[in-house]
Structure formats: structure tokens, C-alpha cells
Amino acid sequence: MLDMKFVRTNIEKIRHCLINRNSSTLILDELVTLDEKRRDILKKVEDIRSLKNTNSKAVARLKAQGDEEALRQNIENGKLLNQQSEELEIQLKQLDEQYMQRLLYIPNIYDEDTPIGKDETFNPEIRRIGVPRKFDFEPKPHWEIGSELNGLDFDRGSKLSGSRFTIMKGDFARLERSLGAFMMDLHSSEHGYTEVMPPHMVLRETITATGQLPKFEEDLYNTKGDDLFLIPTSEVALVGMHRDEILELKDLPAKYCGYSPCYRREAGSYGKDVRGVIRQHQFDKVELVWHTIPERSADDLETLTSHAEKVLKLLELPYRVIRLCSGDLGFGAIRTYDIEVWLPSYNAYKEISSCSNDGDFQARRGNIRFRDKDNKLKYVHTLNGSGLAIGRTLVAIVENYQTSDGKIKVPDVLIPYMKKEYIG
RNA sequence: GGAGAAGUAGUCUAAUUGGCUAAGGCGUCGGUCUUGAAAACCGAUGGGGUUAAUAGCCCCAUGUGGGUUCGAGUCCCACCUUCUCCGCCA
Structure with missing residues (x-):
């Protein structure tokens, strides 16, 4: 607001x-x-x-x-x-x-230096890390590998819950769980975040604070009798935690990493990413959220983005960072970096994280304030970023680490979690 | 789900049978004093409107929303949250 x-x-x-x-x-x-x-x-x-x-x-x-x-x-x-x-x-x-x-329907004002453009084709690339692997065989998309290894069950997923739901089984389920644990370990132990397991359902007021309501209600699932909303990202909870609070300067920046499923109706995305598990109604995500002071939020966004990038560096997955142009920015964002991972099946980089500075936009809606050094009450700035979307990370590993004999090599940092070197 | 108690400002606590400015302590900030600091003393402390103004003036704010009244922290109704006890339950 x-x-x-x-x-x-x-x-x-x-x-x-x-x-x-x-x-x-x-x-x-x-x-x-x-x-x-x-x-x-x-x-x-x-x-x-x-x-x-x-x-x-x-x-x-x-x-x-x-x-x-x-x-x-x-x-x-x-x-x-x-x-x-x-x-x-x-x-x-x-x-x-x-x-x-x-x-409540007016979006945030973006940064002065935001590239102007009508859609994603105007998003400038900021940096590119790693080189996509050259395969000496024809690489398969993850939905083929997943089916062949009996790790992704699309048919039974839709039998249970309809389209865009998939069952993960065996080592794929374990990989999903390992990735979540690995990311949470990294951010809490190495990057200084407080680990949070948030509620998956929140009040209307909570999700209004982060900006998904009232404008984007059709993108959300909500419960029938209680008017609770399933969170589309744990950002909703990590930001909303401090709704109607006055934070102390000494406690800022407050850094939280949350682990939760994300529930999205994906209204209006018919026909997009229909194969595989790239776009699901439910996916796990580790989310990074900062409550920080206005003077340092710009620098903090760079730090937060580097924390998300660190996951990809450790997993040795090639990626690039782009800056979102005016037409592609989210509702509450003043500045956003998207991190895109290389996917052989797309022969392109695909979004795996979105890191944004929302300025005081959410803090104003949620009434999240702090006392500055002159004892004046001010709104905090909130930052959020995926660190990372787990399902898409799984996809990137499956596709980039596949072997010619139809197996998946487990990235070194995940071996302690998977307790094996190959899947399949 | 049942019974009972409570909710006041950043925080802790008061406010007669409805009435004059929601009193006071603590914290924080500013000032006086001091070589400096502490102490002491004085002032300030949320949101909004008007305004050149952080000057004045005014409105609002006692969990939320209604009601009664010329007037509500106080009386009435509903709801929310917390605590205690009982019941049920992974």
C-alpha cells in the first residue's frame, strides 16, 4: 500500500x-x-x-x-x-x-533505475554462472526419467487430486525431502536465518498484508467454513508474523527461512508448462524473508539474492540472474531479481527463484514498524526470495545430472542426505 | 465442545453509582545542569485532518464490531484472542 x-x-x-x-x-x-x-x-x-x-x-x-x-x-x-x-x-x-x-489495488512504485518494458523479453541479464553441460547422448526431459525410474507418478497424481498434481515416490520423494533439508541447513547454519515452520493456512488479513489480497483472490485456495487461505508461499507467513508489531532496532534485520508447501490455483496459466512438474498446484519451497531498515534494504536484497544463488552454486547447476523490467514486476515489488536455472528439456533458463524488495509496501499494509535511532516509528522494509523452489530444483538435478544409462548422479553436497551416489 | 477469568498506550499498571484533559511508574528521545557522564529537574512519546510548518487548532485511538445515552474504559449484545479447569483427540 x-x-x-x-x-x-x-x-x-x-x-x-x-x-x-x-x-x-x-x-x-x-x-x-x-x-x-x-x-x-x-x-x-x-x-x-x-x-x-x-x-x-x-x-x-x-x-x-x-x-x-x-x-x-x-x-x-x-x-x-x-x-x-x-x-x-x-x-x-x-x-x-x-x-x-x-x-489496496494500487501496486508499488518501482525503483528509479528499473528497466522499462512491457513483458519478460525486456528483462536484462545481470550475470551468468556456470556453463550448461554438453551431452554426448540425447538428454531426456524429467517427466520421462521420472516415469522410467518410477519416481514421478503423474497418472495417480491426477487420479487423487486432478490436473497439475503429481505423486513423488522412492528416491524422488527422498530427493525432494533432502533438498528441503539441505537448503534449510544452509540458510540457518551458514547464512544466519531463523528457521520457521509456518502454518499453511492464514487469515484474510494476513494475506492482505503481503498483497495477494484483495486483488489476486482467484489465484488462491481458501477453506469453505473458516475463510482461511492456503499460503501460496511461506512469505505470507514470514512477513505476516510481525503484523501489528513494533520491532526493536537491535533485532533488525530479522531474517527468516521458511519451509512449506505452496498452494496456487494457477488461474490463467492454462497450456503453460503442462509437461512434468514445473507448474503444479502444490509445491515445496524454502523461502527467505527479511524485515530490515529502509537505509539498507537495497544492499540487503543483493545479499539475499546471493544466498539463493549459493544453493545453485553448491549444487553445481548453471544459472543466470535477470532483473525484472517494469511490466514483469510483481504487485508489491520495487525491485526484483529472478534466478533462472538451466533446463535441458526447455533448452533454456527457467525461473527457480524470485528475490524482491517490497520497500514499505507490505509493512504499511500489515502495520509492521520499528523505532529508529531517534525514537521515531517507521515502517520496516520487507524482502523476500525463494531459496529455492524445491520441485524445480529437483527437476534441474534430474535433467542436468542424468547419465547415458538412464540414472541420475546425486550432487556431492546431497550425498549425505541421500546416502547414495546414484538414483536408478 | 463445556464452565470460568481476563484483554488499557512501546511496556507495566490505575480510573467512584457513566461526566470535566485515560492518572501514574518504567523505557526511549530532546533539553537544563556538568570538563564529561550519572543523578536530579523540565518537555516529548500512536493515527488522521487543517497548514509553509516537526507551530497552533481539531478529530480518532482502552481486543474487534454493534447498541443504549447529550456523554461509554465503565452499561448491554455479538465476535476474536489469551489463561485456568473439564471433555475429546494425533
Whole structure:
């Protein structure tokens, strides 16, 4: 959520930002109009409230003095004022709701140096690490290897739960579990994160804070009787943990790594990534979240990204880092780096992590503050990044580490977890 | 699920049968004093509107939402959370 005071004085800047994000500017115009109306009514409401307060105080005084006639008059006056304010109070309440509804739909303002572009083809590459392996045989896609080794069961997955659900079995299940443990170990032991196992269902307010609601409700699963939402990422929980809190400067930055399944309806992605387990309704992910101070959030994003990259370096998987252009940025992000891993089946780099600085956007929605060194209350900045998406990491290992005789070599760092050198 | 108790500001705690500015302690920040510091004393401490303004003035904020009333921390209703006890359960 943007600061309304900022919106009032930067309308054109926000308009440009919305255009470059491929967002409608209609909502901005509505917001500005509603804000003006709201403040106009607010002024009137406050004036009457002031009169009511004065009147009530007079009642108490007159009662003490025992002036019956004046007392009666004042009580009558109070009733009259109530009648006058009733209509205005209702109007104000409605305007407040309408105004907030607009404000919650405005995306964040991106960094000044953000590359402008309408889609992902405008995302510049920042760096490229490792070289894709040259195969001396025809490499197979992971869905073939997974089926042949009886590790990925697509048919039974859809029998259980419908499309985009897959059962992992045997060493594939173990690899999934090993990767999660390996990533959590790395981030908690080497990178200084606090390990978190969050709830998988959260309240509407929680997920509104991170920005998925109200605008993207159709992308979420929710429960029928309780209005709880299945988390699409543990970011929701790791950010939401500090909702309505005031953090101490000495505790910042607060760094959390969370391990959870992510549940996504993938509305609007029909026909995309239909083969294999690249795009599922449920996948495991290790997520990194920082609550930090505004002055250092830009540097912290670089650090967080390097932590995600470290996983790929240790697994010796080739990858590249790209910067998201204006049109490809997420709703709350001011700056995002995507990490893409090399997938032989795609003959391309495929997203495996997205690291973003959301500035004070989420903190404002979730009311997450800290006291700065001058004792002033300020909103924290929140950062989030996958470290990494486990299913896609599994895919990358299966495809990049396959052997000519149909096996998968286990990356060295995973051998202690897998307790074997080959799958298959 | 049942019974009972509680929820006040950054934090801890008060507030008569509804009434005048939600009192006070602690913490933190600023100031006075000091060579410096501590202590002491003074002031400040959340959100919003108005404004050139961190000046004034005003509104809101006692878990949340309603209700009664000229007026609600206080009375009434519903809900949420926490604690205690009972029941059920991996």
C-alpha cells in the first residue's frame, strides 16, 4: 500500500508507473477523487463531533450547577447534533471503505533505475554462472526419467487430486525431502536465518498484508467454513508474523527461512508448462524473508539474492540472474531479481527463484514498524526470495545430472542426505 | 465442545453509582545542569485532518464490531484472542 500523502503529491509519477506496469490508471483517478471527497466529509464530521464534545461537557457542568432549564436545552441540542451527524457519519464510513479498496489495488512504485518494458523479453541479464553441460547422448526431459525410474507418478497424481498434481515416490520423494533439508541447513547454519515452520493456512488479513489480497483472490485456495487461505508461499507467513508489531532496532534485520508447501490455483496459466512438474498446484519451497531498515534494504536484497544463488552454486547447476523490467514486476515489488536455472528439456533458463524488495509496501499494509535511532516509528522494509523452489530444483538435478544409462548422479553436497551416489 | 477469568498506550499498571484533559511508574528521545557522564529537574512519546510548518487548532485511538445515552474504559449484545479447569483427540 502506498502512503496516501505520497499519492497526493505524486499523481503523475504513479500514473507513469502504472502504465509501465501494464496496469490500468482508472483506479488511480478514482482513488484521488475519493480521497478528496473523503477529506471534505471528514472535515464536516469532525466539526460536528467537536460541537458534540463541547455540548456534552457543558451538560456535565450545568448538571453540577443545577441549572435545570439550560440542562434540558443542552440535552436537546445534543440530540439535534446527533441527527445532523448521522447521515455524514454513514457517508464517511462508505467513503473510507471505497477509498481503501482503491488504495489496496494500487501496486508499488518501482525503483528509479528499473528497466522499462512491457513483458519478460525486456528483462536484462545481470550475470551468468556456470556453463550448461554438453551431452554426448540425447538428454531426456524429467517427466520421462521420472516415469522410467518410477519416481514421478503423474497418472495417480491426477487420479487423487486432478490436473497439475503429481505423486513423488522412492528416491524422488527422498530427493525432494533432502533438498528441503539441505537448503534449510544452509540458510540457518551458514547464512544466519531463523528457521520457521509456518502454518499453511492464514487469515484474510494476513494475506492482505503481503498483497495477494484483495486483488489476486482467484489465484488462491481458501477453506469453505473458516475463510482461511492456503499460503501460496511461506512469505505470507514470514512477513505476516510481525503484523501489528513494533520491532526493536537491535533485532533488525530479522531474517527468516521458511519451509512449506505452496498452494496456487494457477488461474490463467492454462497450456503453460503442462509437461512434468514445473507448474503444479502444490509445491515445496524454502523461502527467505527479511524485515530490515529502509537505509539498507537495497544492499540487503543483493545479499539475499546471493544466498539463493549459493544453493545453485553448491549444487553445481548453471544459472543466470535477470532483473525484472517494469511490466514483469510483481504487485508489491520495487525491485526484483529472478534466478533462472538451466533446463535441458526447455533448452533454456527457467525461473527457480524470485528475490524482491517490497520497500514499505507490505509493512504499511500489515502495520509492521520499528523505532529508529531517534525514537521515531517507521515502517520496516520487507524482502523476500525463494531459496529455492524445491520441485524445480529437483527437476534441474534430474535433467542436468542424468547419465547415458538412464540414472541420475546425486550432487556431492546431497550425498549425505541421500546416502547414495546414484538414483536408478 | 463445556464452565470460568481476563484483554488499557512501546511496556507495566490505575480510573467512584457513566461526566470535566485515560492518572501514574518504567523505557526511549530532546533539553537544563556538568570538563564529561550519572543523578536530579523540565518537555516529548500512536493515527488522521487543517497548514509553509516537526507551530497552533481539531478529530480518532482502552481486543474487534454493534447498541443504549447529550456523554461509554465503565452499561448491554455479538465476535476474536489469551489463561485456568473439564471433555475429546494425533
